[in-house]
Amino acid sequence: MIHNDTYIEIYLETKKKICTCPNCNSKVTRVHDYRIQRIKDIPLFFKHTFIILKKRRYRCNACGKKFYEHIEFLPRYHRITNRLAMFVIYELSNEYSMTSVARKTNLSIDTIKRIFDNVSYSSPTNLPKIISIDEFKGNSGGSKYHCAIVDPVNHKILDIIKDRKEHILIDYFRKIKNRDSVTHFICDMWQPYIDLAKTYFKNAVIVIDKFHYIRQVIWAVEAVRKRIQRELSIKLRKYFKRSKKLILKRYGLLDTDSKLALQVMFSYNSELAIAHTLKEKLLSIIDASPSSNEARVLLKDWIKLAQNSGINELKRCANTYIRYFNEICNSFDIPYTNACIEGFNNKIKVIKRIAFGYRNFDRFRNRILHCCNK
Numbered sequence: 001m002i003h004n005d006t007y008i009e010i011y012l013e014t015k016k017k018i019c020t021c022p023n024c025n026s027k028v029t030r031v032h033d034y035r036i037q038r039i040k041d042i043p044l045f046f047k048h049t050f051i052i053l054k055k056r057r058y059r060c061n062a063c064g065k066k067f068y069e070h071i072e073f074l075p076r077y078h079r080i081t082n083r084l085a086m087f088v089i090y091e092l093s094n095e096y097s098m099t100s101v102a103r104k105t106n107l108s109i110d111t112i113k114r115i116f117d118n119v120s121y122s123s124p125t126n127l128p129k130i131i132s133i134d135e136f137k138g139n140s141g142g143s144k145y146h147c148a149i150v151d152p153v154n155h156k157i158l159d160i161i162k163d164r165k166e167h168i169l170i171d172y173f174r175k176i177k178n179r180d181s182v183t184h185f186i187c188d189m190w191q192p193y194i195d196l197a198k199t200y201f202k203n204a205v206i207v208i209d210k211f212h213y214i215r216q217v218i219w220a221v222e223a224v225r226k227r228i229q230r231e232l233s234i235k236l237r238k239y240f241k242r243s244k245k246l247i248l249k250r251y252g253l254l255d256t257d258s259k260l261a262l263q264v265m266f267s268y269n270s271e272l273a274i275a276h277t278l279k280e281k282l283l284s285i286i287d288a289s290p291s292s293n294e295a296r297v298l299l300k301d302w303i304k305l306a307q308n309s310g311i312n313e314l315k316r317c318a319n320t321y322i323r324y325f326n327e328i329c330n331s332f333d334i335p336y337t338n339a340c341i342e343g344f345n346n347k348i349k350v351i352k353r354i355a356f357g358y359r360n361f362d363r364f365r366n367r368i369l370h371c372c373n374k
Contacts, residue, residue, distance in 0.1 A: 008047050013054040014071065021058075023065040032059035032066050040080045040106055042087045048106040051081065080107070088115045093370050095347070097354040113363070121369040123159050126178045130334070132186040132209075133193060134341045135164045136348055141361025148344060148368075152186065152336040157344055157372045160365040166192045173200045186338055188212040189324055208327040209338035210286065213320075217279050220317040221247060224275040227313075232268065240265060247272070251280050274309050278302070295332040299325070344372055 002009040019028045039051040056069045073081050084105060091101045098112045105112075128151045138146035147161040147169065161172050173179065173196065185204040187193035189212050197206045225247055229240035246254065246262045254262065266273035285298045299321065306318035321328060331337070348368055358364035 004047075006047060008044055008049045009052055010041070010049065011052045011054075014056075014069065016056065017069070019058050019067075019069055021060040021063065021065055022067055024060065024063045026060055026062040028058045028060050030059050030061060032057045035068075038079075039074060040084055042081070042084050043104060043106070080111075085115050088112060089119060089370075092116055092119075092367065093374050095350050095354060095371065116366070116370075117363065119366050119370055121366055123172075123175075125176065127158065127176055127182055128153065129182060130184040130186070130336055131158070131182060132336070132338050132341045134188060134338055134345065135190075136345045138352070138358070138361075138364065140358040140364045143361070146361075146365075148341055148348070150338075150341040150344060152338070152340045155340050157369060160368055162361055162365075164190075164192070166196065169196055170200070176200075184334055184336070186336060188338065189216075189320070194324075194327065205330050205333075206327045207330045207334060207336075208324050210331050211338060211342065213324070213328050213331075214283070214286065216317050216320055217282050218248060220311075220313040221275045221279050223313040224272055224311060228269045228272055236268065247276055250283065251276075271311050275311060275314060278306055278309065278314060281305070290332060292329045292333045295329050296325075299329065347372055 001011065016029075016031070020026070021028050035055045035057060037053045037055055039053055041049040041051050043049055053071070053074070055071070057066055058069060059066050068076075073083065075082065084107075088101060088105055088107070091104070092098070092112075098109055098116070101107075102109045102112045127149075130151070130153055132150045132152045133147060134150075135145045135147050137144065140146070141162055143163040145164045147164045149158045149161065150156065151158055162168060169192070179200050180203050182201045182204045184207055185193075185197040185201050186207045186209055187197070188209055194206055197204055222244070225240060225244060229237045232240065243261060243265060246258055246265070249258075251259070251262075262276075266276070282302055285295070285302065288298075290298065303318045303321055306314040306321075309315070351367055351371055352358065352364075355367075358367070
């Protein structure tokens with residue numbers, strides 16, 4: 001063995017054994033010659049490692065065929081060991097770029113890609129009873145958005161669909177065998193998802209994720225703040241902008257000084273106070289976690305207050321709630337949300353960013369499933 005500052009060389013020779021001729025299946029013991037082969041192995045002590053293998057070539061006495069001995073850790077025509085290939089696949093299950101893995105293992109990026117392309121995840125033909133669906137920006141395979149289907153109970157990505165276009169989703173879900181056994185379909189406020197669920201998951205209860213309909217109220221309050229601060233002087237405008245977190249944060253979590261600062265902002269315009277009050281009222285309804293029947297009554301009262309507030313931003317929010325009223329109320333009956341899928345989306349963004357994007361959708365899909373479903 002040679003141990004240098006930059007690399008390690010291990011000299012290896014296997015034991016002589018009886019081989020079978022690949023041509024006539026005769027037993028062969030005669031060695032024709034030897035060959036020295038330099039093979040890459042997993043790094044040791046953070047250094048590149050090479051195995052200097054002395055390979056035997058046998059000669060069959062019956063038919064004259066010459067062939068190399070079979071080596072378990074080295075496939076035919078390969079210059080890297082099996083465990084190095086497995087090490088590459090393991091490293092790619094973490095949020096590492098292919099370039100960094102190539103640098104670590106002393107391989108080229110093309111070799112890393114070829115090794116990882118052997119990893120394949122098939123699409124499911126059956127779905128669990130509760131599924132979540134959401135899109136994320138991908139820019140691979142000619143599609144701007146991809147869709148992720150997640151099992152929120154077991155926190156597992158089931159599959160990645162190439163596009164969120166309706167005809168692609170229809171072609172995908174037509175292949176699912178147990179569509180009638182899906183009991184809950186969780187999605188955001190994108191109408192094609194709801195239309196798809198009504199058509200292909202007839203027994204499923206459609207649920208709008210809490211994060212998405214709460215966000216509508218947050219956006220409405222922010223829109224009111226921005227509209228009001230544009231009408232103020234430059235000094236007050238900066239004050240309103242720097243204090244926006246006071247409006248968005250839960251009132252019960254603010255300290256005394258923050259509450260006083262918030263009251264100062266309300267003194268300049270009553271509409272901001274009304275919007276903040278309605279936001280807190282909606283969050284208190286959600287915190288109470290009533291059943292869907294109780295939530296219907298409470299949400300109807302809240303919608304009336306928003307419509308009668310005289311604030312256009314809240315009126316638009318109320319109209320959105322009316323449009324998806326049944327799906328929003330269904331969210332109070334189950335403890336599952338799209339929080340799991342939003343977490344996966346953040347991890348997908350990391351995978352995409354460290355690679356500076358993916359052009360090949362199949363490789364991008366396999367990398368997501370490989371990293372997120374360890």
